[in-house]
Amino acid sequence: MQISLVGINHRTAPVAVREKVAIRAGNLGDFLELFRSHVSQGVILSTCNRTEVYTVTNNGIQARELSLNFLQTHLDIPDATLHRYTYALEGEAAVEHLFRITCGLDSMIVGEYEVLGQVRQALEVAEKAKMVRLPLRHLFQDAIRTGRRVREETGISRNAFSVSSVAVDLAARSIGDLASCKMLVIGAGEAGRLAAKAAKDRGVSQVIIASRTRERASTLAAALGGLPISMNELAGELNTCNLVVACANAPHWLLDESHVETAMKHRPELPLVIIDIAVPRNVAPAVAQIKNVFLYNIDNLTKVSKQNQKQRKEEIERAVKIIAAEMAEFNAWWRALEVRPVITALMKQAEDIRSAQLNKTLKKLRPLSDEEQANLAAMTKSIVTRILQNPIRHLKESTNTDGEHAEIINELFRLDMES
Ligand SMILES: NC(=O)c1ccc[n+]([C@@H]2O[C@H](COP(=O)([O-])OP(=O)(O)OC[C@H]3O[C@@H](n4cnc5c(N)ncnc54)[C@H](OP(=O)(O)O)[C@@H]3O)[C@@H](O)[C@H]2O)c1
Structure with missing residues (x-):
């Protein structure tokens, strides 16, 4: 397995x-x-x-x-x-x-x-x-x-950062001061919530939240102090905003060249930064060619993520040690799971032989008292247990993870693994 x-x-x-x-x-x-x-x-x-x-x-x-x-x-x-x-x-x-x-x-x-x-x-x-x-x-x-x-x-x-908060950081690097910024968040799910919250935390003055279902945008906007809109109101807001963080779970583009070109005609000198962290992307890549539009996607956050990784180097090392300890436990459990059917079959085979041989012997002897029979049974059980003790311990403790030892035991003893 x-x-x-x-x-x-x-x-x-x-x-x-x-x-x-x-x-x-x-x-x-x-x-x-x-x-x-x-x-x-x-x-x-x-x-x-x-x-x-x-x-x-x-x-x-x-x-x-x-x-x-x-x-x-x-x-x-x-x-x-x-x-x-x-x-x-x-x-x-x-x-x-x-x-x-x-x-x-x-x-x-x-x-x-x-x-x-x-x-x-x-x-x-x-x-x-x-x-x-x-x-x-x-x-x-x-x-x-x-x-x-x-x-x-x-x-x-x-x-901890999130992809959404790093997107807002990237916007701050691109735009400078976010305080006077008007930001449009497309998507009111978890990514949208984190983006809107990061924007509020960084002092963005106006946050507009767009969702396919207006109620969802309203709930998030009410919780974070933004303005809710539905997707068909996007065009109007694009005309005036400085920053868009796109993070809706749509399987297709929500903004294409024609949407953004039309918006830019209303504000040719006002730059528009769009950060599309959705996968699949929400914004057509060709939008990047439009003058004064700066389009980033989730892969453009890599630089920030590398810095984040450097800052957390020591914590990563500590995490790796915990992972190693937890993996050792999991591997031991896995090995035990692998050998369990073989151990069960081996013990059953030994018990079947023991009880059959004991019954045969009892028939040949003079009638024994209950106590004598119990003693004989206990003695034969103890012999079987002692013989199997070491191989079973070895099977359980073996660091061999491909089940090879269990397979050998299975073949040597011709175990009946089905029963
Ligand atoms: N979660 C994260 O931390 C995270 C991080 C990085 C990137 N992302 C990416 O961000 C996107 C959203 O993630 P999420 O976790 O926030 O998901 P989510 O909670 O499922 O997002 C729901 C949002 O997407 C909208 N939506 C769903 N289907 C749509 C469609 N067909 N057309 C237009 N809007 C639609 C929903 O609108 P309704 O109002 O109709 O529900 C809602 O606003 C995904 O592409 C994801 O890969 C997420």
């Missing part, structure tokens, strides 16, 4: 590729149904930084092929793109990767909190789709617990 993962992330692929494989939270259940036709258990994790599929099978190479096939078939990605940008990890490497993700070490913004919720959600959706059994459940639960522990015991998330 092996844990395998195949994925694409912000280190291996630019946003233009990641957006093609991004699966929106609302669609995860449907994609799990499609994944089911390839593997019997699996979890799909899709965030702005990555899309990864996890599975547990008896054959790592086959699992990789099945997962790649799933991504290719259902996300419509050309073969060459997929092979160029994907990575595949197995066994302990896959486990470590997920632990690093939940601890925020694999994020563009090290220590960010949001990823922990996203992993939890990925597990919940997979549970609901009945795509999770014990090994995957335990892996994800351990990874989530480790993510929480690292945040409690290290300073990795102290004054």
Whole structure:
């Protein structure tokens, strides 16, 4: 049994590729149904930084092929793109990767909190789709617990940034003083909330919040002191704002060249900074060609993220130590899980032999009292236990993770693993 993962992330692929494989939270259940036709258990994790599929099978190479096939078939990605940008990890490497993700070490913004919720959600959706059994459940639960522990015991998330807050920082570098700035936030989900909050914290004077559903914009605007609008009011606000942070969960562009060109005609001399942190992107890349428009996407935050990583170097080292300790525990649990059927079959075989031989012997002896029979049974049990004690301990404690020792025992003793 092996844990395998195949994925694409912000280190291996630019946003233009990641957006093609991004699966929106609302669609995860449907994609799990499609994944089911390839593997019997699996979890799909899709965030702005990555899309990864996890599975547990008896054959790592086959699992990789099945997962790649799933991504290719259902996300419509050309073969060459997929092979160029994907990575595949197995066994302990896959486990470590997920632990690093939940601890925020694999994020563009090290220590960010949001990823922990996203992993939890990925597990919940997979549970609901009945795509999770014990090994995957335990892996994800351990990874989530480790993510929480690292945040409690290290300073990795102290004054944590989020992608949204870093976007507002980038805007401050580009625009200068944000105080007199009029900012438009497109999207009223978690990313929109964090962007609007970061803007308020940095003293942005006017924050307009746009959402497809006006009520959602209103709720966020009321909580943070902004002005709510619906998507069809975007054009009017674009005419006068200085900064746009786009973070709606739309599968298509919400702003294209014609929208922005029209807006710029009303304010040709007033620069417009647009930071599009959505994956898939909300703003057509060609908008960057328009005069006085400065368009950034999520990958342009990398510079800030590298600085953030440098500042948190010591905390990262502490987190890595916690991950190593938690992984050792997980690996011990995994080994025990792997050898459990063999140990059970071995003990059952020994017990069947013991009781059959004891009964045979009892028939040959003069009638024994209950006490004598109990003593004989206890003695034979103790012989069996003593003989099996060391091999069983060795199986449980062996650091061999590919189940080789269990396989040898199985073959040597010709165990009946089905019963
Ligand atoms: N969460 C983060 O920390 C984070 C970080 C970096 C980047 N991002 C990116 O930011 C985007 C939003 O993430 P989120 O976590 O905030 O998601 P979310 O909570 O699901 O976002 C919901 C927002 O997207 C709008 N929306 C959904 N489908 C839409 C559609 N078809 N057309 C127009 N608007 C639509 C919703 O409008 P309604 O009013 O209709 O609900 C709502 O305003 C994603 O692309 C994500 O990858 C998120």
